[in-house]
Amino acid sequence: MKNNKDQITDILRNSHLSVTETRVKILELFMKSNGALEHSDFEKKLAGQAFDRVTIYRTLQAFIDKGIIHKIPTTDTSVQYALCKSECSPEHHHDHHVHFKCEECGNTLCLDDTDIPVIQLPKGYAAHNIEVVVSGVCKACK
Numbered sequence: 001m002k003n004n005k006d007q008i009t010d011i012l013r014n015s016h017l018s019v020t021e022t023r024v025k026i027l028e029l030f031m032k033s034n035g036a037l038e039h040s041d042f043e044k045k046l047a048g049q050a051f052d053r054v055t056i057y058r059t060l061q062a063f064i065d066k067g068i069i070h071k072i073p074t075t076d077t078s079v080q081y082a083l084c085k086s087e088c089s090p091e092h093h094h095d096h097h098v099h100f101k102c103e104e105c106g107n108t109l110c111l112d113d114t115d116i117p118v119i120q121l122p123k124g125y126a127a128h129n130i131e132v133v134v135s136g137v138c139k140a141c142k
Helices: 004-014 021-031 039-045 051-066
Strands: 069-074 081-082 100-102 108-111 133-136
Touching: 004 021, 021 039, 021 051, 021 081, 039 051, 051 069, 051 081, 081 108
Parallel strands: 100 133
Antiparallel strands: 069 081, 100 108
16 A cells, blocks of 8 residues: 555646656645645644745645646635545546535535435526535534
């Protein structure tokens, strides 16, 4: 079984990204997290290291572009990110699952085994993206 460093190196190389300290540290944070992360989480957890705001943003954007992470919609102006499943690619994210936001602990989790319900649109409409976020209390806080 591979350790986290080896997994991270594989992810970056398979995505045709160079293995840099910033990319490794950010992927480590995703692997250690219990849910979605916000840009500010990276700033806090990487504080004191040589990673500025723009570098973190560019790294996150590169990960989105390569199908490594996906954005999670929020009801405010923040953006949350979560690791994609292995079948995501730069051409298409396969993150068609429900996201759950706990009102108690604040964690946002991907519910991978919960599919987004089929939405029947009126004739003449074409959906390109469907995002579902359910809020409530998670099993850890219940």
